[in-house]
Amino acid sequence: MTGASRLAIALMAAVALALSGVVWIMYADLSRLRADERAAREALATARAVAADMLSYDHRTIEQDFARAGGYTTGALRLHYKELAGGVAAQARREKAVQQAAVTGAGVESASGRAGRVEVLLFMNISTVKILKGGKEPHRETSRNRARFIMIQKDSRWLVAEISTLLGDPPPP
Amino acid sequence: MASHAVRPPGSRRLRRSARPRRRRGRLAGPVLGVLIALLLAVALWVGAELRDAQAAADDRQAATRAAGTYAVHLLSVGHRAVDADIGRVLAASTGRARAEYAGTAAELRRTTVAGRLLRAGALRASALVWLRGDTARVMVVGDEVIRREGSSDAPRERFHRWNMEVTRTGPTWLVSLVEPVS
Numbered sequence: 001m002t003g004a005s006r007l008a009i010a011l012m013a014a015v016a017l018a019l020s021g022v023v024w025i026m027y028a029d030l031s032r033l034r035a036d037e038r039a040a041r042e043a044l045a046t047a048r049a050v051a052a053d054m055l056s057y058d059h060r061t062i063e064q065d066f067a068r069a070g071g072y073t074t075g076a077l078r079l080h081y082k083e084l085a086g087g088v089a090a091q092a093r094r095e096k097a098v099q100q101a102a103v104t105g106a107g108v109e110s111a112s113g114r115a116g117r118v119e120v121l122l123f124m125n126i127s128t129v130k131i132l133k134g135g136k137e138p139h140r141e142t143s144r145n146r147a148r149f150i151m152i153q154k155d156s157r158w159l160v161a162e163i164s165t166l167l168g169d170p171p172p173p
Numbered sequence: 174m175a176s177h178a179v180r181p182p183g184s185r186r187l188r189r190s191a192r193p194r195r196r197r198g199r200l201a202g203p204v205l206g207v208l209i210a211l212l213l214a215v216a217l218w219v220g221a222e223l224r225d226a227q228a229a230a231d232d233r234q235a236a237t238r239a240a241g242t243y244a245v246h247l248l249s250v251g252h253r254a255v256d257a258d259i260g261r262v263l264a265a266s267t268g269r270a271r272a273e274y275a276g277t278a279a280e281l282r283r284t285t286v287a288g289r290l291l292r293a294g295a296l297r298a299s300a301l302v303w304l305r306g307d308t309a310r311v312m313v314v315g316d317e318v319i320r321r322e323g324s325s326d327a328p329r330e331r332f333h334r335w336n337m338e339v340t341r342t343g344p345t346w347l348v349s350l351v352e353p354v355s
Contacts, residue, residue, distance in 0.1 A: 012201075105312050121300035123354055
């Protein structure tokens, strides 16, 4: 083998190595983008499916309702749900309250597949029927809400880690 | 026989082991050539996929941002710079959204100036529902505070939910449909 052909082979090897590097970097980037898309799709579907269940209850089955809702949560929200169940349950039974939530829209604010974190915006209409203190007839009210669900992926399952009502400080004049 | 006699000991073994090395050397070129061709093909394919995926991600972000910016403009109209404020809303919209706003702009201008109104808007959230080609649907949440300059009345707060359609118009995304969600 001559010196020139040795040099040509060394150059070709260097080109192949550099190309491998470029392909690897591009593939990693593509995988990240696809993971973000997949995370957004999955978390959105989960949030849409569980949101109504999480915010609905019937005074006759409130313990089961909250226990089921707690199963969709993780972290601090799970603890918060347990505390909430204790407080709300007594009042709901007293008022014979039935709350029904309906999701009227859902979209993705941000998604990171690698971090396993997706922010989902939900439009919800919540109707509540209850008997107010001193009243006999059921009182019905409907509120139009917006909520941000922060979804976290745990063991390939999407769970709700935070719920925000998106109420902030009023905008400055 | 004589040549055998002058050959140094072990030279036959050396020549034999050099043959496969030379063969390997001859093979290295074509093998590397095929490898480079394959890597180039993969790079082109991955590059095209990456370009499409990145463009879609950029579009999602741009469409969502356009709807959010429009919402803030829509909620931020004050008597001090009413024409510029209305102009900003019109510049960020197209199609039906622009036509509808343009149709109410004169009345809005009149009431804003007459009432010395100052409306300040804030974007609470914007989220993509879908993106198909050059059109996207975005959910937007915005709040506004309305006060009357020089008045001691408490400012009024209003909360808004919208579904907006955003359309790519040249290099930018403009809001083409605004539907309040009641």
